[in-house]
Amino acid sequence: MSLKDKLTELHDRGLAEIKKSADLKDVNQVRVSLLGKKGPITEVLRGMRDLDAEERPKVGAFANEIRDDLTAALAKRREELENAVLNAKLANEAIDVTLPGTPVAKGEPHVIQQIIDQIEDLFLGMGYQVLSGPEVEEDKYNFEMMNLPKNHPARDMQDTFYITKEILMRTQTSPMQARTLETHDFSQGPLKMISPGVVYRRDTDDPTHSHQFHQVEGLVIDKHITMADLKGTLQVLAHELFGDKFDVRLRPSYFPFTEPSVEADITCFNCGGKGCKVCKNTGWIEVLGAGMVHPNVLRMAGVDPDVYGGFAFGVGPDRFAMLKYGVDDIRNFYLNDVRFLKQFTKKG
Amino acid sequence: MKISYNWIKEYLDLNVKPADLAEKIERTSVEVDDVIKPSDGLKKIVVGHVLSVEAHPDSDHLHICQVDVGEDEPLQIVCGAPNIAKDQKVIVALPGSRIADNVKIKKSKMRGVPSAGMICALQEIGFPEDVVPKAYADGIYVMPADATPGDAVYDYLGMNDSLIDLDVTPNRGDMLSLYGTLHDLSAIYDLPVKFDQPAVKETGAAIADQLTVHADAALAPQYRMRLVKQVKLAPSPMWLQIRLWNAGYRPINNVVDITNYIMLKYGQPLHAFDYDKFSGQDVYVRTAKAGEKLTTLDEGEHDLDDHDIVIADDQKPIALAGVMGGLDTAIADGTVTVAIEAAVFEHDHIRKAAQRHNLHTDASQRFERGVNQAGVQEALDAAAEMMTDLAGGEVQAGTVVATDNVPAPAVITITMSHINAVLGTELSQDQVTHILTTLGCEVTADGETLTVTVPVRRNDIHIPADLLEEIARIYSYDELPATLPTGRMTMGELTTAQKLMRATRHSLEGLGLNQAISYALTTEDKAKMFMMQASETTKLAWPMSVDHAVLRMNIITGLLDDIAYNSARKVKDVALYEQGRVFYREDGVDRPNEQEHIAGAITGTLLPTAWDLPAQPVDFYQVKGIVAAYLKDMAVNGDVTYVANHDMPEMHPGRTADILVHGHRIGFMGQVHPTIAKQFKIGATYVFELNLQAIIDMPKQENQYDVISRYPAITRDVAMLVDDDITNEQIVALIEKRGGAFLQSVKLFDVYDGVKVPKGKKSLAYTLTYQDKHATLVDDAVTQAFEKVEKRLQDDLGAEIR
Numbered sequence A: 001m002s003l004k005d006k007l008t009e010l011h012d013r014g015l016a017e018i019k020k021s022a023d024l025k026d027v028n029q030v031r032v033s034l035l036g037k038k039g040p041i042t043e044v045l046r047g048m049r050d051l052d053a054e055e056r057p058k059v060g061a062f063a064n065e066i067r068d069d070l071t072a073a074l075a076k077r078r079e080e081l082e083n084a085v086l087n088a089k090l091a092n093e094a095i096d097v098t099l100p101g102t103p104v105a106k107g108e109p110h111v112i113q114q115i116i117d118q119i120e121d122l123f124l125g126m127g128y129q130v131l132s133g134p135e136v137e138e139d140k141y142n143f144e145m146m147n148l149p150k151n152h153p154a155r156d157m158q159d160t161f162y163i164t165k166e167i168l169m170r171t172q173t174s175p176m177q178a179r180t181l182e183t184h185d186f187s188q189g190p191l192k193m194i195s196p197g198v199v200y201r202r203d204t205d206d207p208t209h210s211h212q213f214h215q216v217e218g219l220v221i222d223k224h225i226t227m228a229d230l231k232g233t234l235q236v237l238a239h240e241l242f243g244d245k246f247d248v249r250l251r252p253s254y255f256p257f258t259e260p261s262v263e264a265d266i267t268c269f270n271c272g273g274k275g276c277k278v279c280k281n282t283g284w285i286e287v288l289g290a291g292m293v294h295p296n297v298l299r300m301a302g303v304d305p306d307v308y309g310g311f312a313f314g315v316g317p318d319r320f321a322m323l324k325y326g327v328d329d330i331r332n333f334y335l336n337d338v339r340f341l342k343q344f345t346k347k348g
Numbered sequence B: 001m002k003i004s005y006n007w008i009k010e011y012l013d014l015n016v017k018p019a020d021l022a023e024k025i026e027r028t029s030v031e032v033d034d035v036i037k038p039s040d041g042l043k044k045i046v047v048g049h050v051l052s053v054e055a056h057p058d059s060d061h062l063h064i065c066q067v068d069v070g071e072d073e074p075l076q077i078v079c080g081a082p083n084i085a086k087d088q089k090v091i092v093a094l095p096g097s098r099i100a101d102n103v104k105i106k107k108s109k110m111r112g113v114p115s116a117g118m119i120c121a122l123q124e125i126g127f128p129e130d131v132v133p134k135a136y137a138d139g140i141y142v143m144p145a146d147a148t149p150g151d152a153v154y155d156y157l158g159m160n161d162s163l164i165d166l167d168v169t170p171n172r173g174d175m176l177s178l179y180g181t182l183h184d185l186s187a188i189y190d191l192p193v194k195f196d197q198p199a200v201k202e203t204g205a206a207i208a209d210q211l212t213v214h215a216d217a218a219l220a221p222q223y224r225m226r227l228v229k230q231v232k233l234a235p236s237p238m239w240l241q242i243r244l245w246n247a248g249y250r251p252i253n254n255v256v257d258i259t260n261y262i263m264l265k266y267g268q269p270l271h272a273f274d275y276d277k278f279s280g281q282d283v284y285v286r287t288a289k290a291g292e293k294l295t296t297l298d299e300g301e302h303d304l305d306d307h308d309i310v311i312a313d314d315q316k317p318i319a320l321a322g323v324m325g326g327l328d329t330a331i332a333d334g335t336v337t338v339a340i341e342a343a344v345f346e347h348d349h350i351r352k353a354a355q356r357h358n359l360h361t362d363a364s365q366r367f368e369r370g371v372n373q374a375g376v377q378e379a380l381d382a383a384a385e386m387m388t389d390l391a392g393g394e395v396q397a398g399t400v401v402a403t404d405n406v407p408a409p410a411v412i413t414i415t416m417s418h419i420n421a422v423l424g425t426e427l428s429q430d431q432v433t434h435i436l437t438t439l440g441c442e443v444t445a446d447g448e449t450l451t452v453t454v455p456v457r458r459n460d461i462h463i464p465a466d467l468l469e470e471i472a473r474i475y476s477y478d479e480l481p482a483t484l485p486t487g488r489m490t491m492g493e494l495t496t497a498q499k500l501m502r503a504t505r506h507s508l509e510g511l512g513l514n515q516a517i518s519y520a521l522t523t524e525d526k527a528k529m530f531m532m533q534a535s536e537t538t539k540l541a542w543p544m545s546v547d548h549a550v551l552r553m554n555i556i557t558g559l560l561d562d563i564a565y566n567s568a569r570k571v572k573d574v575a576l577y578e579q580g581r582v583f584y585r586e587d588g589v590d591r592p593n594e595q596e597h598i599a600g601a602i603t604g605t606l607l608p609t610a611w612d613l614p615a616q617p618v619d620f621y622q623v624k625g626i627v628a629a630y631l632k633d634m635a636v637n638g639d640v641t642y643v644a645n646h647d648m649p650e651m652h653p654g655r656t657a658d659i660l661v662h663g664h665r666i667g668f669m670g671q672v673h674p675t676i677a678k679q680f681k682i683g684a685t686y687v688f689e690l691n692l693q694a695i696i697d698m699p700k701q702e703n704q705y706d707v708i709s710r711y712p713a714i715t716r717d718v719a720m721l722v723d724d725d726i727t728n729e730q731i732v733a734l735i736e737k738r739g740g741a742f743l744q745s746v747k748l749f750d751v752y753d754g755v756k757v758p759k760g761k762k763s764l765a766y767t768l769t770y771q772d773k774h775a776t777l778v779d780d781a782v783t784q785a786f787e788k789v790e791k792r793l794q795d796d797l798g799a800e801i802r
């Protein structure tokens, strides 16, 4: 048998043994037995001395080839076996990915707060300031400066919690408008503000009445503000709160502090305007009151109604939330059942 | 105010359905609460002729009736009404019919006798109890004798009319009448109205010889009376009864019905007195004298005082002016001479009288809002004429008049450019003039300046802005363009305080607390708990209930109420925060100072228990972690320290700490005292409350960059036994003070106070981290520094290093 044939045979036998090796220990043994110093390949190479000078490099090259081949096969087998071990280990580590995740602490903003923030952000973007005045107000700012003198019949419309004859729990957030109008410097630009906050009425709490609720009132005063601007602004507000497909319509109404006064209705979101129980078959839902600021209000605050004018509006976030989510009892907003609060996850 | 569609159609050539008319009114003048057609929902209800009535053999109150309902054979109907009688025309609900409240009537047997249908009372076909004529209140209704058996009853009873229920705003008193509504509709639809005004046939003697009236113009700007003799009281004709009950009034007799009818038609409240019951021939409008009393028509007794305007004869008050007449001079059986009063009373007095005596009547409602002061005599004349017509009365010649102050019409100038500038429209002068004219105004123009004379009945129009509203609503708000304000730009930005309040809420939500909004008005007891500073209470003068009577001076009690509410509903894990105001008041000052606070309350577990998360009931340190993280979020500049407070009455004496920033107390935290928790019916609860205003006002840290050392850190652990009263803060302070230049941080990693340490001692263990920013630390240097600290711990705190 020639040296070359021997090497070929060694090669084939070696590959077979490598293939047969079942674990890393086997692989190691095969490596030692094939390629070790006392292994057959070393043995064969030692026999090269007997070859003639012409043959020697050829066989030498062939032997190296065989050795490299076997080394590569060993490495490959080792990797295969290592992977198998790792895969077995990983398979063992498999978990039920459908088990629930570990709870983390996460609280939610109150639904009314979410609506107020949404309204604030909208008007901030349109260049309004946010101003919140005192909750305990003077009769002067809550009523008189709002064109509701002491004997005005409309005072009966808003039953008021008085503390003394002149001090009361504000029934609206518009007193802040009067306070701001008094101090605003129109040479610095128009007055554009919203005043969000808690207000109080002398009501017995029931599903549709609460002695405490929220209001956001808006006011814009400048030299050239129109009722069309009011309509456009309310449209933007309705679209922000309810969605673009909602229409706004204005109806005549009465507030002592605005003239003309309007109520704004939006398309009934329950029926989309076709008429249903929620909207009493009108297709519309009343959402806010508004109007052009009454000249008396401006005059009382020291603003010349012949030069300046503008609009005011007032919205009730409680009512919005009730309409938007179908909340059937206003008291839910103030009892703070966590099961209720948690339903209004802040989106985004 | 319910207004009849059919009645409107008598005056106005309208071609719209009732629902569309209602919609138009709502869009253009006042709100509409409802449109009702009384016959809606009723079925197979017809006129019956009672042919015979026999007693039921097995009942002492039932009757067996044979009733002709226009069919070949009469129906046998068992009827229990006490007023059933032969030959009556009655309301029959046939078998298969539907009566009020969607009740279906079927053939049945009553005590063994077959009954094919039901003979109905008005209430049973949907009439409200308070409009049914008294004669039929407790029995069946008897129809007019000429009603045809088998005909549906609806037209006989006015039930096919549509009634539009107007919710009239306080400024539109003119809409509280048919005529007022017609004026508005005339403008809305641009149609003429055919108003009628009857002439009075004065057949009697001169009234001036029989009656004199006296009034103070400040109380009654107008006061007039007519006298009608020889009236014959009787039920009103059917058409009049229908008008009244459809408007919500009970028909009483022709004289009283006429006064109500005229009020509905003209908006002018009238009062009919029995003239023969007057003492003397003089009638006075005056303020009441202290001690005077009056029994009103509704038999209510009223103590009067000088705030009340009364109508009086020689002796005593006979009516509470503008509110309700007196019982003594009321129209009653035997009345033959009627004095009809038509007046205008000062509205403020009337409003207050109605409130004081709790008598809100249709008359007071109209006087409060103002009646048509130019139409008082017309209404009076129309009433007198109807009393001739319907009660055979003789109207005495003339009207006695005490005061006659009809206000001058308002005259307003307004320019076209102002109208279009405020409304954002491009209306022409013709359009505007036309709108105002259809509303009854007289308009003269001088260039673009209009001079508008407003009819007296529109007492809500005084200034140009009032005219703008009239123009805008009749033109239609739908036609207004929708634009946004233009003009100088303004910045919209939250203030620093507003930003911090938002950041506060976001921070606490991120830390697991849900935002609560509780009531700021609470009980006096709760208002005064958990006080952070001395303050007087602020109380409502007239609270609705003791539960909401005093302004809170803490936020926590509201949160504890919320926890109690949850707890009562078996929700045991509650984590809430609230941002809001507390109200501190100084003695002698009426108005409290409002301070922003932030508070939290946690009961049960903060994190929900789960398969991989065992229950971890909230404790002091968890809440402290939240407070600390929140204050860090707010970048409060200065050391935050926690000092045990054993003295807050509502807090656990051993588990409460004051929270100080730079030595300044900004709040407290800890466990609610178990006695207080029990009082609120809640379990163990941990709370905190901070003065948010103080946090807003504090200086804040700026972010700054500090080089991260490239050189390795070395750590050393120290465990020690110390006396129980040595605090972590003392130990850390000492280590930090004596730790040497390279000490970077001290971290507590173990606290043990169990059986393995001697009584009165506890074991604490800390990791000290050393690092040199500029070089690699030498182990020896650390050891040296560390040993120095160990020694100080032993010497200064008596620590036993383990």
Ligand SMILES: [Zn+2]
Residues within 6 Å of the ligand: A268, A269, A270, A271, A272, A273, A274, A275, A276, A277, A278, A279, A280, A281, A283, A284
């Ligand atoms: Zn709807």
